[in-house]
Amino acid sequence: MTGAGVSAESGVPTFRGNDGLWSKFDPTELASMNAFMRNPKLVWEWYLYRRDVIGKAEPNMGHETLAKMEQHLSAFTLVTQNVDNLHRRAGSRNVIELHGNIQRNKCRQCGSPMDQVEIDPDNIPRCSCGGQIRPDVVWFGELLPEEALITAIKVAEQSALFLSIGTSALVYPAADLPLIAKNNGAYLVEINPEPTALTPYADEVFRGKSGEILPIIWQTATEEASSAEASLQTDEA
Numbered sequence: 001m002t003g004a005g006v007s008a009e010s011g012v013p014t015f016r017g018n019d020g021l022w023s024k025f026d027p028t029e030l031a032s033m034n035a036f037m038r039n040p041k042l043v044w045e046w047y048l049y050r051r052d053v054i055g056k057a058e059p060n061m062g063h064e065t066l067a068k069m070e071q072h073l074s075a076f077t078l079v080t081q082n083v084d085n086l087h088r089r090a091g092s093r094n095v096i097e098l099h100g101n102i103q104r105n106k107c108r109q110c111g112s113p114m115d116q117v118e119i120d121p122d123n124i125p126r127c128s129c130g131g132q133i134r135p136d137v138v139w140f141g142e143l144l145p146e147e148a149l150i151t152a153i154k155v156a157e158q159s160a161l162f163l164s165i166g167t168s169a170l171v172y173p174a175a176d177l178p179l180i181a182k183n184n185g186a187y188l189v190e191i192n193p194e195p196t197a198l199t200p201y202a203d204e205v206f207r208g209k210s211g212e213i214l215p216i217i218w219q220t221a222t223e224e225a226s227s228a229e230a231s232l233q234t235d236e237a
């Protein structure tokens with residue numbers, strides 16, 4: 001499971017921490033339905049600004065290594081809290097987006113997808129039902145997409161190894177997933193430069209940037225796998 005930290009090396013700001021978005025912007029003013037109802041223009045301006053930042057960002061070695069893992073491992077699922085689409089752009093296909101996708105729009109009222117409409121924050125377009133168009137992301141107090149959450153819980157329950165990467169593990173229900181995995185027998189690994197709420201529960205912690213740590217883990221794992229295969233072949237001979 002990934003969080004905003006995975007995209008930090010691509011130049012996409014995280015939410016919490018000194019350089020995080022919430023140090024400059026108040027989440028209650030921007031990431032809730034109340035905020036949107038109070039000031040839709042401000043909320044749209046903020047999302048259009050972030051769309052622009054994300055549109056210019058490129059996937060980093062962290063995203064690319066996770067895409068490689070999916071190609072080489074028979075059962076690998078990527079659960080992300082990120083809305084930036086960088087995992088798909090890096091080549092990941094089995095991606096569960098828990099908090100939506102910032103590139104998509106939907107109707108505030110009936111939920112219909114509204115991707116083809118141009119957004120003018122001064123004159124927010126409306127759906128045929130009359131509802132204003134909003135970004136298709138999950139705000140505080142909103143339910144996560146049901147199928148995505150159910151699948152993510154199932155995958156967590158079944159996983160043998162769970163990597164929690166670049167997330168502060170403070171936002172629920174996503175923050176429950178590593179603990180669900182661990183309670184069902186998974187080996188829990190955290191990759192993060194800073195300690196998090198999850199650290200006390202992790203079986204192993206890699207303190208560093210995901211764009212640096214993930215390629216090292218993957219290289220070590222593949223080298224060990226090929227030397228194990230070579231010694232098996234020698235034994236058979």
Ligand code: BJW
Pocket residue numbers: 002003004005006008009014015016017020031081082083099137138139140141142143144165166167168169170171172173191192193194196208209210211
């Ligand atoms: C690096 C790095 C590098 C830096 N490499 N790492 C149970 C208990 C308490 C509260 C609740 C609860 N259940 C529900 C709640 C309420 C609420 C919640 O969790 N609040 C907490 C904050 C207390 N949850 C919700 O409202 C959720 N809905 C819900 O539960 O519905 C049912 C319900 C409704 C009402 C009442 C009760 C239940 C919805 C949550 C939606 C979250 N939405 C956001 C915004 C998305 C749209 C947008 O982008 O604008 O999602 S908030 C924001 O936080 C975003 C993120 O996905 C999410 C998680 O953040 P993340 O990814 O962890 O980022 P950071 O910034 O926190 O951390 C970055 C990490 O990276 C740090 O650790 C760095 O160290 C690290 N890092 N560089 C690796 N190079």
Ligand code: ZN
Pocket residue numbers: 107108109110111112127128129130131
């Ligand atoms: Zn509608």
